[in-house]
Amino acid sequence: MAFEFKAVRRVEFSETDMAGIVHYANFFRYMETAEHGFFRELGYSVVMDQFDPPLGWPRVQAQCEYRQPLRFEDEVEIHLLVREKKSKSLSYLFKFNKLAGPSREREEVARGSLTVVCVTKQPDGKMAATHIPKSFADQIEVAPSALLA
Numbered sequence: 683m684a685f686e687f688k689a690v691r692r693v694e695f696s697e698t699d700m701a702g703i704v705h706y707a708n709f710f711r712y713m714e715t716a717e718h719g720f721f722r723e724l725g726y727s728v729v730m731d732q733f734d735p736p737l738g739w740p741r742v743q744a745q746c747e748y749r750q751p752l753r754f755e756d757e758v759e760i761h762l763l764v765r766e767k768k769s770k771s772l773s774y775l776f777k778f779n780k781l782a783g784p785s786r787e788r789e790e791v792a793r794g795s796l797t798v799v800c801v802t803k804q805p806d807g808k809m810a811a812t813h814i815p816k817s818f819a820d821q822i823e824v825a826p827s828a829l830l831a
Contacts, residue, residue: 685825687720687762690781695754703751710744713776713794716762724821733815739798740809742771746794750780757781759788763825765795770811772822773797775830 691712699705717739721728730737752758759779766773774796779788801809813819 683823684720684724684821685764685823686829687716687723689716689719689760689762691715691758691760693752693754693756693758698754703753704756706746706748709746709748709778709792709794712758712760712778713744713746713762713774713796716760716776717774717796717798720762724818726818730815730818735802737812737815738801738803738809739772740801741796742799743773743795743797746776746792748792750789750791752778752780752791757786758791763829764822765825765830766797767819767822767824769813771797771799772814775825 689712693704697704697708718728726732728739757780759781761777761779763775763777764772765775776792776794776796777790778792778794780791781787782789799811800814802812804810
């Protein structure tokens, strides 16, 4: 069963602000990149149109704590960990690590979290929370507490 996913990417110039550091909002995009990769690794997409009705995963909580800046050309590892799994929602912890030097030492630069809810879209356009499909939920477990520290 899966409880983590890692994505590595290089900071693009367009992601930086006038001070030359990654604009804070991009950390939320990085979290989404890792979440999408996690779903793909399990054989799904965050747009679950193989179910009837199709399912989606809107965010109900998002936060990020910044510790050190990231700059243009830095490599960052986004480490997604499943923090909590409920019948209708998932919560993730994200650790952002700058990879530096020939040994690719990790320096934690930020931590974030997301809580997403599995929903169906009703005929009137409203969303309604629904149980996470068993075929998907059975592949996911909560990360060991030592990794969540």
